Amino acid sequence: MGKFIVMGQQEDLHTQHMLEQLKLKTDDVYHFQSHDFPSKAQLSLDLISEQGHAITTVCGTKILLNDIEAVYWRNFSGVSDEATKNNVGSIESLSAYDSMATIRTWMQLGNDTQWFNSWAAYQYHQEKPRQLLKVKQLGCNIPKTYIGNELTEIKKAFLTFKKAIFKPVYGGAYTEWLTSGHLVKEHAEAALRKSPITVQEYIPGTNIRTFVIDEKVVSVEVNSESVDFREDNLSSMHCVNTPIHIQSQALAITKALRLKWTAIDWRKSPDGHYYFLEANPSPMFLATEERTELPITKWLVEAMLNSRH
The missing domain is CATH 3.30.1490 (Dna Ligase; domain 1)
Known part of the structure; x- marks a missing residue:
């Protein structure tokens, strides 16, 4: 078994949760916070031998990139000099861009490391018009x-x-x-x-969130009076069965957007039609687990541990 990285901010609950859960399965789990690079962590891309690509964590552990089996990418916190990027043309600004280019290269290296999720999937999420167009091309309904x-x-x-x-x-x-x-x-x-x-x-109806993990497709209905249920701490959830064609669409969306796992948000209209809203490459899931008892953590950890098999 290879090594595993959890990439996210130290104080983030999902980052800490995944670190703890992976450590129950293997000792080779390490935390990496992008903001620590390059001030506290090191990253080497050796284009001479192409065997020396490595990352050195804050605690001093050096890990060959080819030995990293999977990365759970919760969030990106920029780089050490991120705040200086706006000072265009300065040495500090150039340093920040150099750091970002190095991290992005690692994330798109093309080796056997499995990213949950990849830079390409992240870009689809950040460029939402592109995501909507891609999903529409698959034959899915989207709101006007x-x-x-x-x-x-x-x-x-x-x-x-x-x-x-x-x-x-x-x-x-x-x-x-x-x-x-x-x-x-x-x-x-x-x-x-x-x-x-x-x-x-606005599509009247109900909120449906579909989790796709390693070919598993499960959905929950989110009951909320808010126009955006993510800001409603009082929303309730329960598991629901979705039509076979929606499950198939969820799998197709996951593949098309180059996702290893995702939460897809739909609006289900009163007449039963599903409208795609977005597919999140790093969805929060702890509240869903708590309210529905779906074993999302277990499925995600298993997917990472078996990612090269």
Whole structure:
């Protein structure tokens, strides 16, 4: 058995949970926080012998990259000099970009390390229009969507949809209702000069979250009055059976977006149609386990331990 890395912020609950659970199965588990590189951790890419690619953790343990069987990637916390990247052209800025390029190379090295999940999967999530287009090409339903910063088109979408929501194109904020107050010309044009937005038709119905792990497909219904159930700490969950074609779509989405595991969010309309919202490459799952008793941790740990078999 090879070595395993849990990559995430030290204080993150899921990072600590996966470290603890993997250590119950093997002694070769190590923590890596991207923010420790290059100030406290080392990363070597040896293009001379191509055998010396290695990472050295904060505690001083050197690990050959080819010996890493799997990485659970919970979150990315930048690099040591991340805050200096905005100072374009400075030595500090160049250092930060050098560090990021080195880490990204490791994450896309193409060796046998299995990433849960990969940089490619992460990019699909951060470029949500691309993710939506890819999923639509698979034949899945998606809500009617406008992405951009043309106020006339946003108003047209707002008037066309019975109810409309808006959210960031990249992520990092919750979904909100779109109201006429948001479309006041002076305010809206100022905001749209800063960034585009995603406007979607609101699909009435229920929230369904489908976890896909190592060919296992399980779904929960999330009952919440909030437009974005992620901010509702009082939401309730229970396991549900989804139609065979939705399970097949979930597997196809996972493969197309180059995911090893994921949580896919759907809206199920009153007439039983499922609409894809997003596929998360690093979903939170502890609350789901607690409320439904689904053994997500067990499945994820097993998938990592058996990733090369």
